[in-house]
Amino acid sequence: MTPRTGRHFLQIPGPTNVPDPVLRAIAAPTVDHRGPEFAALTRRLLAALGPVFGTSGPVVIYPASGTGAWEAALVNTLSPGDRVLSFETGHFSALWREMAGALGLETETDFVAGDWRHGADPDALAERLADDTGHEIKAVCVVHNETSTGVTSRVPEIRRVLDEAGHPALLLVDTISSLGSIDYRHDEWGVDVTVAGSQKGLMLPPGLSFNAVSDKALAASRNSRLPKLFWDWGPVLEANKQGSFPYTPATNLLYGLEEALLILQQEGLENVFARHQRHAAATRAAVRGWGLEVLCRDEREHSGSLTAVLMPEGHDADKVRKIILERFDMSLGAGLGRLAGRVFRIGHLGQLGDLTLAGTLSGVQMGLELAGVPVRPDGLGAALEVLRTG
């Protein structure tokens, strides 16, 4: 194993590379979470978060990981036995659905199967809604960007289908690996609960998660009968009015959040999204240049934040990842669930410059070659062509 030197290349699809100023911000001394200084911070954060979600409504911050925010979205809005429609778009949509089932929601009836290479299918949704004349479906769950596959679902089309059907189901969307990376608009797209985490496009360490909440979701929460304590929106929204929280907040990560939001604001969300698209295009150019296949099958659904690469038959993705980790000190994402060993995932989200992406793709190319995967050497050049001209 080559002795390690220099910064590790963390090119998994999250956690992402935390900017140095964010790391320094979280190293500031912890303050009294009931004092005036902290209350002012809370107010600034709540004001700055809205634009990132594309909402003028409330955003609930949890001192917890994204899994908790999934749970929160469900327990605040639904009641035991409620029917939830979900799409089989990948590993994380499956886990969220499994969680819903474990909470006592009905997730079998309205399950839309899929091949893990496409996003949520608006047409399939239209069919299901057409059948549901009694409006038994209480919520539609969509993972905006499937971290396991690199496929981005077209949420506006999902919304349109709901609207055209005049169906009152809540729209719950997981943006864990898209928020702050891929264009997203909670209000404009009529999303009811947006689930997010700190460790991807928000460029923070893990430990914070979020629910952006529509008026309709808030109304639903008043009638929801799933038990909720830690995840209950009510006390949080109430305490937030005074700049406080009903539990001890994760103070130092909140310092980092303020710095990260400032960084996003300085680059400009539009620029952030364009950069991710450009990096994704360069990565796909590399994959195709190597003669390999991108997992995502629909040109409209390529993820801006990660690219899953299909291995040729007979080649193990985890072997490639291991070689790359040991020889080049770079972490890539493994294939998850049914994709284990068959794909590896290149994360290109969060703070990322062109040259770090070039170094990343250089490492992938060398790793593929070292692993004996038959690839053409044209990948890197094709990527640079995109970066240079894009």
Next chain:
Amino acid sequence: MTPRTGRHFLQIPGPTNVPDPVLRAIAAPTVDHRGPEFAALTRRLLAALGPVFGTSGPVVIYPASGTGAWEAALVNTLSPGDRVLSFETGHFSALWREMAGALGLETETDFVAGDWRHGADPDALAERLADDTGHEIKAVCVVHNETSTGVTSRVPEIRRVLDEAGHPALLLVDTISSLGSIDYRHDEWGVDVTVAGSQKGLMLPPGLSFNAVSDKALAASRNSRLPKLFWDWGPVLEANKQGSFPYTPATNLLYGLEEALLILQQEGLENVFARHQRHAAATRAAVRGWGLEVLCRDEREHSGSLTAVLMPEGHDADKVRKIILERFDMSLGAGLGRLAGRVFRIGHLGQLGDLTLAGTLSGVQMGLELAGVPVRPDGLGAALEVLRTG
């Protein structure tokens, strides 16, 4: 208001002053939580945590605040309608009981009322257990150190009473403001679930919480019927075997945890406990020197980690705190719940040297004087006497 300069005096009973090396540790770059480096960290942490809880059994780490760990202790071990015995020792025991009620547990029948100036009463427990010949009480909840009152319950005596009664109820103990500050022994005292948080004696920012789990609690968790997903011990313990977690762990706080555990180890737990007792004694000497009253009434139950000070009639504790914050840049704890305005709380836990305590008590003395509270000027001298000779 005096312009601020120098480090803020954070003398609330938690979050506590995070040591500089811990702050620097949490500023290290986030790594792949599924990679070998992180797995090794997890294993080191799990090994180092045991001694701090006084257990050789498992400790579950949550990327969440202490409130979540309360919820975890209940939902992993109990079932709807289970009777839970709790003591009215202060604000936090009341909140925990309220949570249990909201979860569908029965908390009225076995509630032991109290005056917020004493700990959990072993004699009252003995009476209740004697009545419960059918062993309907499934759990006894004790807050080891009441952060709202500065009273430390005598857990070993609670254990003895349970043993003498031959009662099988689980013993659930909240050590949020005592772990790493006040002598505590999960295994030796036969505790079934110990609840803890990162931001007090463990000297970390908020954002991590813990459940130490006995074999008996583990067994109970297999039959428990309260719904649990995020808080479920099972997947955590399973994943921990491989050095991983079923959710994205709060990586950077875990870096800090390793550093904090090292600091505790270097000072030596026995020395840490003795230091807290000595600082608590000095603080009580100051309070009495001023002619004021310590809230805690039982000499056996004075907290090592904080001291609640009763105000003379007609004087508002919050006014004193406000003056001290504005003039001397020190945060003290407010009176909570029924004690609002009647007490203020001096935190003397976590990393704390003699001179910072002396500065703290100097600020309290000056603040009381500035607020017009009739105090004798003998407090500080009495405290120094303890520090000098202790």
Next chain:
Amino acid sequence: MTPRTGRHFLQIPGPTNVPDPVLRAIAAPTVDHRGPEFAALTRRLLAALGPVFGTSGPVVIYPASGTGAWEAALVNTLSPGDRVLSFETGHFSALWREMAGALGLETETDFVAGDWRHGADPDALAERLADDTGHEIKAVCVVHNETSTGVTSRVPEIRRVLDEAGHPALLLVDTISSLGSIDYRHDEWGVDVTVAGSQKGLMLPPGLSFNAVSDKALAASRNSRLPKLFWDWGPVLEANKQGSFPYTPATNLLYGLEEALLILQQEGLENVFARHQRHAAATRAAVRGWGLEVLCRDEREHSGSLTAVLMPEGHDADKVRKIILERFDMSLGAGLGRLAGRVFRIGHLGQLGDLTLAGTLSGVQMGLELAGVPVRPDGLGAALEVLRTG
């Protein structure tokens, strides 16, 4: 030895306690010192430094300690054999004079002896100047604040004497332990070279030093014949015009400097000076309350940044310091040169809040008692009286 916990009390007269934001600033990644980002930083720094020195002229920044800036002040302005008048005010004035001698300057003829308990004597200066009708004295060296004694010389009176004598000697002033702590005005007081360092009132780690330069000093530098390379002002002033330096600058300390200047600006220089005076008054009140003697004899010359405390006969100051370091983890300044063992010095400069000063004086009081020094216990109370009412 008590196990250490909490932050060390660094109460020497410098280096001082570096504010946390400054420490975090110096941890930012080093940039290209020839690139546009660094040039912009240099320009901001040079603009912000002037007001701290009270000058609209140039300030030269050295990547070196204060000793180097002493040397720079001499070699840039003087020529071999030049007569330099200096005052025996303490250890540092003696060292500076020794350096001047080693450089080939004439330092015997115009040496004004002193007792290390007073500042530079304007009357003695008037006499000497009156004798020097040929204007053979080329420079007058004054240490504004003698770090070894806690005596502040009255520079405006020195200036007045020079003016009244119509004497053209350069006025070189060492402000190493006064800049940013004690009122100082390079332009208004007609100082020609002001020597300063980073590690005292500027609240930085050691490693930077400064020369503020008058037009007259600049003119003198063109005729000066002492050899100078690293310390030569010329190339620095030339390169500074482009925002660069003729040597590799100490980039990360400069990051800290920007942050420190911001902190000074936020508090306001007037407030900074007043705070130091108030802390000095509180410290003297403590010393007198203990029944001990302050080294400085002239009420007009008490230092705002440190206080030297005379030990009673038969008591060793270093023993007291050792006890305080081992028992209370506080560093105090030793007696230097002829004062070794006879005084200890309490630094109260740089970032310092009232409660840290109270903790400091508490530690001194306890240390004196533990060392068996006969002191009255009234010191701390007297200091608090000043802090509370001041």
Next chain:
Amino acid sequence: MTPRTGRHFLQIPGPTNVPDPVLRAIAAPTVDHRGPEFAALTRRLLAALGPVFGTSGPVVIYPASGTGAWEAALVNTLSPGDRVLSFETGHFSALWREMAGALGLETETDFVAGDWRHGADPDALAERLADDTGHEIKAVCVVHNETSTGVTSRVPEIRRVLDEAGHPALLLVDTISSLGSIDYRHDEWGVDVTVAGSQKGLMLPPGLSFNAVSDKALAASRNSRLPKLFWDWGPVLEANKQGSFPYTPATNLLYGLEEALLILQQEGLENVFARHQRHAAATRAAVRGWGLEVLCRDEREHSGSLTAVLMPEGHDADKVRKIILERFDMSLGAGLGRLAGRVFRIGHLGQLGDLTLAGTLSGVQMGLELAGVPVRPDGLGAALEVLRTG
């Protein structure tokens, strides 16, 4: 200009990319430089520095940049009028010679002219020494690695020539851009003074510099008659015995030094040198792949720490650098002195992983193309070939 995101690529030949643990180390609170904790640090540092220089003799640490250490090497060993032999190997050898001249040393007589594309010429030295039968030449100055050209002089051959001539001149070697990057052995190669700085292979921010000193140099220093104060070895070596310094040391940079030495030790000096050679080879492969010329002409003298690239006629190196900085946020070194505009320099020293080098070379390739420089696209692939197989 592309909005910046991600870490800047600092690929100048120093300052280099400071490792994160070093940055965090320098953010630790400053301590008393006269206390026992600091003395212990000093002793550890002095012990750990020796192996990096390849010496068992003393190493003097200056709180100053490398220019100062140049001055120190001369003023400690020589006297006015002493003849100094130097080689014209590039910009820095010229500056050092210029400094020697300004100090009153005789640098004309024994100047060996050169073309800035070769190192110090052992044969030319042999000739000069043969002529100097009176041993008038007192010192031979060699820049081990010319930072302006990327040429490494063969110091062992210089030594051999001196030995074969039986000439007693001191051998003074500048290793500012080679120490900790390119094999170097102070004792074994019979060097008398080795000059080094913190900001290159030692992976620190600028602000520290060094003189490693042979017995012969120490002896010479006792007779040297150039004035020396700040740079005087004597007081430093004397104070070092007690773990202290005669000036205020740059405490926080010394914290970083300890961490950096640990990092070097962990990788192993042999591995460090091999890595630099491998990265240099990959870089030259890229340059040649592009169809460009490496400045260094002698295969034996290619630098391990930087590569200077000659531009084709009619193309401006600074334009390329500007495009690369603006488009790809990477800093490269400019051509210096007579090479201005004609070369750019790629730094590949200090902490540097393969993928960061690949990103660096990607940026250079794209920048050359964007600047319209006629290059073949084969450079990057050739470099990866070296990295993959090396």
